[in-house]
Amino acid sequence: MKNWTIEQLYDLWRYRGYTKKEARAKAEKDYKEMHRNKSETECHQIMQKMFYN
16 A cells, blocks of 8 residues: 555645645545554454455
8 A cells, every 4th residue: 555645645635626625634634544553353354355355
């Protein structure tokens, strides 16, 4: 998985036609989601998907 910077996420949302304020909010939300610690159950589910898909 690519490690996105908040600036790259912002540019991505701007490119999709969102306003500066909307793009910043979406970029911040996505960045937080990508960099949060995942629970053990969540990691197990991700591994299951990787093995069986």
